[in-house]
Amino acid sequence: MMSDQINRAEGYHIPVLLHETIEQLISDPDGIYIDATFGGGGHSREILKHLGEGGHLFGVDQDADAEANCDIEDDRFTFVRSNFRYIPHFMDFYGIDQVTGILADLGVSSHHLDDEERGFSFRFDAPLDMRMNQSGGATARVLIATVSEEELTGILRNYGEVRQPHKLARLIKASSDAGRLQTIQDLLDTIRPVQPEHDKRGLAKVFQAIRIAVNDEMGALEDLLRGGCELLAPGGRFCVITYHSLEDRPTKNFFRTGHTDGSRETDLYGRLIAPMEPFTRKPITPSEQEIDINPRARSAKLRTGVKISQS
Numbered sequence: 001m002m003s004d005q006i007n008r009a010e011g012y013h014i015p016v017l018l019h020e021t022i023e024q025l026i027s028d029p030d031g032i033y034i035d036a037t038f039g040g041g042g043h044s045r046e047i048l049k050h051l052g053e054g055g056h057l058f059g060v061d062q063d064a065d066a067e068a069n070c071d072i073e074d075d076r077f078t079f080v081r082s083n084f085r086y087i088p089h090f091m092d093f094y095g096i097d098q099v100t101g102i103l104a105d106l107g108v109s110s111h112h113l114d115d116e117e118r119g120f121s122f123r124f125d126a127p128l129d130m131r132m133n134q135s136g137g138a139t140a141r142v143l144i145a146t147v148s149e150e151e152l153t154g155i156l157r158n159y160g161e162v163r164q165p166h167k168l169a170r171l172i173k174a175s176s177d178a179g180r181l182q183t184i185q186d187l188l189d190t191i192r193p194v195q196p197e198h199d200k201r202g203l204a205k206v207f208q209a210i211r212i213a214v215n216d217e218m219g220a221l222e223d224l225l226r227g228g229c230e231l232l233a234p235g236g237r238f239c240v241i242t243y244h245s246l247e248d249r250p251t252k253n254f255f256r257t258g259h260t261d262g263s264r265e266t267d268l269y270g271r272l273i274a275p276m277e278p279f280t281r282k283p284i285t286p287s288e289q290e291i292d293i294n295p296r297a298r299s300a301k302l303r304t305g306v307k308i309s310q311s
Helices: 002-009 018-026 042-047 066-071 084-093 111-116 142-146 148-161 165-177 184-191 201-215 217-231 245-257 290-295
Strands: 032-035 054-062 077-081 098-107 230-244 276-278 300-306
Touching: 018 042, 018 077, 018 098, 018 230, 018 300, 032 042, 054 084, 077 290, 084 098, 084 217, 098 217, 111 290, 142 165, 142 201, 148 165, 148 201, 165 184, 201 217, 217 230, 217 245, 230 245, 245 276, 245 300
Parallel strands: 032 054, 032 098, 054 077, 098 230
Antiparallel strands: 230 300, 276 300
């Protein structure tokens, strides 16, 4: 079964925690669901297998490649080209007030990491782009040129937790200001005195930080959590697969307190006021078998929140 899933997804993205996600997501086969990160469609295809004739699935992705590779022909499926932060807007367009479940797999797809032209990986030389949606927004090169050294330091520190963020920011800004920062190799050459290329883990943190800033991933996640929660019907489920603490912490906080920063609101009797509650006490993580087959799943965590019925 696992090998069949991988064969179908080969060349784009292997769906992570597939069966665990389906088990937690689907509470009504005839409900309306959203796959907010369609990617290669692995999760969406499995969701459709578990829906009845009255069910419907919206697959959302802002990437043109995802739309071009979408081969699902099913009357119960609708593809939406959009950033998932705008889910309430397009659902309003389709005349839908409530949905039964939402899934978001926040990992960068294997397709993006393996595409030599997109600039997501330090394994290939390419223009400094890193945009999930290549039809709009500033590239990594433009972002670096636009922000101050202090702002870039904050990006590297907060989104990558890199070593010596001040020195890295200083080197990167100097190279950018001199017009020497156009490609991935230019970036690698620039940061080599502080971040050598043999330290793959350190490089990954630098690239993660810049990618998150380019795509405003943390802002988009907060919008998704809030907007998705409002869309969910009472008892509806919100499944989020995260890959690092920057994603996992606000997701956990939101499902527990209704606030991504973990702040709590209580009523006059000291009881927590929150729109959701965790479906399980601890997140679900991949089995050793799945990690052996798909090493990129190693850091994945599945958290599910349930919309609380209003009394």
